[in-house]
Amino acid sequence: MIADTIRTFRDRLFSDQSSSRYLIYRLLSENFHIHAKRYALAICLMAVVAGTTALSAWIMKDIVNGIFVSKDFSKVWIISLIVMVIFVAKGLATYWQTTILARIGNAIVADQQRKMYRHFLGQGADFFHDFPSSELITRISHNATAARQVMDILITSIGRDALSLIGLVCVMVFQDPLLSLIALVIAPPAVFMINLLVRRVKRIAKEQFLSLTQTTQTMQESALGFRIIRTFGLETVMTAKMDDAIYGVEKRANKIASLVARTNPMMETLGGFAIALVILYSGWRTILGGQSPGEFISFLTALLLASDPARRLSRFKVNMESGLVGVRLMFEILDRPTRLHEKPDAAALEVSKGEIAFEHVRFTYGADEPVLDDLSLTIPGGKTTALVGPSGGGKSTIMSLVQRFNDVATGRIVIDGVDIRDCTLSSLNSHIALVTQDTVLFAGTIRENIRFGRLGASDEEVEAAARDAFAHDFIVNQPQGYDTLIGENGTALSGGQKQRLAIARAMLKNAPIVLLDEATSALDSESEAKVQAAFDRLSENRTSLVIAHRLSTIRNADKICVIQQGRLIEEGSHDELLAQQGIYANLVHLQFDK
Numbered sequence: 001m002i003a004d005t006i007r008t009f010r011d012r013l014f015s016d017q018s019s020s021r022y023l024i025y026r027l028l029s030e031n032f033h034i035h036a037k038r039y040a041l042a043i044c045l046m047a048v049v050a051g052t053t054a055l056s057a058w059i060m061k062d063i064v065n066g067i068f069v070s071k072d073f074s075k076v077w078i079i080s081l082i083v084m085v086i087f088v089a090k091g092l093a094t095y096w097q098t099t100i101l102a103r104i105g106n107a108i109v110a111d112q113q114r115k116m117y118r119h120f121l122g123q124g125a126d127f128f129h130d131f132p133s134s135e136l137i138t139r140i141s142h143n144a145t146a147a148r149q150v151m152d153i154l155i156t157s158i159g160r161d162a163l164s165l166i167g168l169v170c171v172m173v174f175q176d177p178l179l180s181l182i183a184l185v186i187a188p189p190a191v192f193m194i195n196l197l198v199r200r201v202k203r204i205a206k207e208q209f210l211s212l213t214q215t216t217q218t219m220q221e222s223a224l225g226f227r228i229i230r231t232f233g234l235e236t237v238m239t240a241k242m243d244d245a246i247y248g249v250e251k252r253a254n255k256i257a258s259l260v261a262r263t264n265p266m267m268e269t270l271g272g273f274a275i276a277l278v279i280l281y282s283g284w285r286t287i288l289g290g291q292s293p294g295e296f297i298s299f300l301t302a303l304l305l306a307s308d309p310a311r312r313l314s315r316f317k318v319n320m321e322s323g324l325v326g327v328r329l330m331f332e333i334l335d336r337p338t339r340l341h342e343k344p345d346a347a348a349l350e351v352s353k354g355e356i357a358f359e360h361v362r363f364t365y366g367a368d369e370p371v372l373d374d375l376s377l378t379i380p381g382g383k384t385t386a387l388v389g390p391s392g393g394g395k396s397t398i399m400s401l402v403q404r405f406n407d408v409a410t411g412r413i414v415i416d417g418v419d420i421r422d423c424t425l426s427s428l429n430s431h432i433a434l435v436t437q438d439t440v441l442f443a444g445t446i447r448e449n450i451r452f453g454r455l456g457a458s459d460e461e462v463e464a465a466a467r468d469a470f471a472h473d474f475i476v477n478q479p480q481g482y483d484t485l486i487g488e489n490g491t492a493l494s495g496g497q498k499q500r501l502a503i504a505r506a507m508l509k510n511a512p513i514v515l516l517d518e519a520t521s522a523l524d525s526e527s528e529a530k531v532q533a534a535f536d537r538l539s540e541n542r543t544s545l546v547i548a549h550r551l552s553t554i555r556n557a558d559k560i561c562v563i564q565q566g567r568l569i570e571e572g573s574h575d576e577l578l579a580q581q582g583i584y585a586n587l588v589h590l591q592f593d594k
Contacts, residue, residue, distance in 0.1 A: 023324050026331065027150055031111070035104045039155060042104070045097035046159035052090035054167030057302035059083065061175070101155060105148040112144035112330065122338045125405040126365065131333075134217030139333055146326025153323065157316045161309035168306040175299040204255050214245040340407060342424055349423035351431045351512045353381030353416055354543035356402060361411035363397060363566075371397045372566040374411075379559075381416070384544040386554035388587060389563040395547045398563065399515050402545065403432055415513075433506035437518035439498040441490035446475055447482040449490075449501055453508030461508060468537060469504035471497070507538055514538060516546045551591055560584065 032039060059082060117140060120127070128136075172180040218241050222229060229238055356379040363372040371394045379385045387395040400406060401413055404420050412419045420428055433453070441449050450462045457465075463482070466472040474497055478484035490498040506514065516535065532553060535544075548554045555574045562570040562577070562584050570582050577584035 020321065020324050023327050023331065024150070024154065024320075027147060027327060028154070031108055031147070031151060034111070035107065038100050038104055042097045042100040042155065043159040045093040045100070046156070047163055048093040049090055049097065049160060050163035050167045052086045052093070053164045053305055054171050054302070056083070056086055056090075057168055057171050057298060057305050059086070059298075060301040061298035097160070101152060105152055108148045108151055109144045112147050113140055116140045116144065116330065116333060119334055119336075119338075122340070123336070124338075124340045124407070125400060127336065129365070132217060134220050135213045136333075137220075138213045138216050139329055143326040143330035143333075146323045147330060149323040150320060150327055153316065153320055157313060161312045161316075164309040165306055165313065168302045168309075171302040172299055172306070175302070180299075204252050215242070215249060218242045218245055340404060340425065343422060346422060346424045348427040349415060349418060349420070349431060351416060354431075354512045355379065355381035355416055356513070356543060356545070357414050358398070358401075359412050359414065361401070361413060362409045363401060363406065364409055370409075370566055372401075372408075375566060375568060377561060377568050377571075379543060379545055381543050382541050383558035384539050384546060384554075384556075385559045385561060386546045386548055386557040387561050387563055388548060388551065388554070388584065389569070393563045394566040395563050396517060397566075399517055399545060399547060402513075402515065403434070404428055431511050432513045432515060433509040433511040434515045435499075435502050435506045435517070439490065439495075439502045441486060441493075441498055441501060443486075443488055445480075445483045445485055446478065446501065449486065450482075450504045450508055453505035454510070457508055462504075465504045465508035466501075468507050469500045471500040471504050474500075503535075503538075512542055514542055514544045516544065516548075518547055518549060551588055 059079060120136060120140075169180065218238065222238055222242070229235060358372075358375050358377040361372050361375045362370055364370045375394070375398075377398070387398060389395060401408060402420075404413075404425065407421065412421070414420065415428075415431075442452065447459070447462055450465060451457050453465065454461070459482075463472060466475055466482075475482055475484075484492075486492050486501075490501070493501070536556075538544075546554055546557065554560060557574070559571060560574060560577055561568055562582070564583065570577055570580060570584055572580070578588065
């Protein structure tokens with residue numbers, strides 16, 4: 001009964017998933033238990049810091065009364081040793097708790113970045129369509145750091161500042177309850193003014209993140225498109241674009257800094273009023289009432305020492321809301337459902353013939369018009385099937401669906417009679433090799449990029465694949481041969497060279513299904529002839545699905561399918577389709593009758 005009540009209360013308290021308290025609760029529930037022991041140690045050390053701070057204020061009574069009232073020199077020795085011990089303990093505790101929190105914070109950043117990256121990789125193609133790469137890069141770097149920032153603020157505010165303030169207030173109350181009441185009159189107006197600042201910080205922090213994203217995006221565009229920028233004289237345009245983005249970040253960072261900084265003069269002003277009232281009242285009691293000065297000095301020391309933790313706590317909510325903007329955006333990514341789910345009983349795909357069939361497939365991107373509309377298509381196993389037709393007709397979508405980058409709306413796609421949604425994604429991908437028009441290479445050496453086709457391949461197998469792709473000759477002429485670094489996405493190589501490395505990578509995989517998306521588009525005529533011969537060897541006894549705009553490259557395909565507006569319009573061999581005098585024949589005439 002009690003557990004149900006607690007659960008109901010918790011659900012109501014954190015029902016609003018956009019609220020700050022929900023985000024803090026979730027961040028703590030997902031991370032605190034992982035580092036609970038180290039956090040407990042850090043909080044204990046913070047308690048030592050808080051205790052020594054309060055004790056340093058308390059001992060001022062004995063210092064003043066021992067020196068100026070009783071004038072007992074023997075007490076001064078003892079008090080001096082105690083003070084020395086207090087500050088040594090405080091220094092060591094501060095060092096250890098700072099080091100522990102730093103290590104925990106670094107671990108939280110690393111954990112969140114790993115979690116976000118794995119979530120990225122588990123998404124479908126629509127995810128990367130909705131979130132540009134620049135935004136993803138900014139989120140995985142900035143938002144993970146925001147999680148650390150929020151956790152650090154929480155722990156230090158509770159463990160160090162709150163405990164220190166409580167200890168010092170206890171000293172104040174014990175020394176003089178009435179003076180404590182006078183000093184604490186500043187709290188209500190301080191809370192009211194801080195709440196006003198928090199609302200502005202939340203809005204500006206989100207705008208700052210968007211500006212950071214724009215900066216990353218502009219830098220990416222400049223790095224990848226520097227040839228276009230130079231050729232078309234776009235330096236001024238891109239410089240202005242980057243200046244605007246950087247100015248946006250700078251402007252909003254300055255606004256947040258200004259808002260956070262306002263807490264200091266606010267607390268100083270209110271604190272000044274409180275201290276002035278305390279001095280006025282205490283001076284009257286000491287001078288006219290005969291009270292010993294030790295209690296007053298101890299109280300005043302505690303009040304002055306309390307100003308630092310009080311000032312930090314006054315910035316707590318402002319800094320917290322600034323960090324929670326990043327945490328909110330991080331959870332927005334992590335909470336995005338993965339549309340491609342494996343069934344609990346998904347089995348590993350076994351490919352024998354390699355026949356692929358689209359059965360009444362309908363597919364749309366979001367709420368747009370269907371890209372594929374009731375498409376039925378059979379791709380024979382062990383043979384080469386080419387897809388041709390006007391741009392935007394759905395050819396690349398067909399290839400993407402074979403790899404299950406997205407799931408169909410209706411109908412199904414089967415390989416050797418097995419619905420690809422019934423098999424594991426890893427087994428599906430293991431049976432497919434891909435060469436695309438936009439060649440993707442990774443930072444590293446030539447050897448490493450080819451070996452991505454099959455990570456366990458030997459150096460001899462890597463070189464054999466390069467020879468089959470007619471890439472070996474140009475590779476050995478590179479400065480370090482196969483160990484030459486190729487730069488970001490192969491910037492040190494020509495288009496044809498990059499394409500042949502991608503082909504070598506696909507050859508090394510030795511998969512039963514090969515997907516070629518305009519794979520020879522970047523090659524000159526001589527290289528195209530060589531690579532076409534390599535493709536013929538690669539396609540032998542394998543299912544090959546080819547998208548080609550150069551119809552000369554698919555004349556010998558076993559089957560050619562004409563795709564237009566998401567439908568199969570014509571299919572047959574090259575000669576059969578020419579005889580039909582339909583769309584394919586028209587495309588051939590347009591290319592060759594010039």
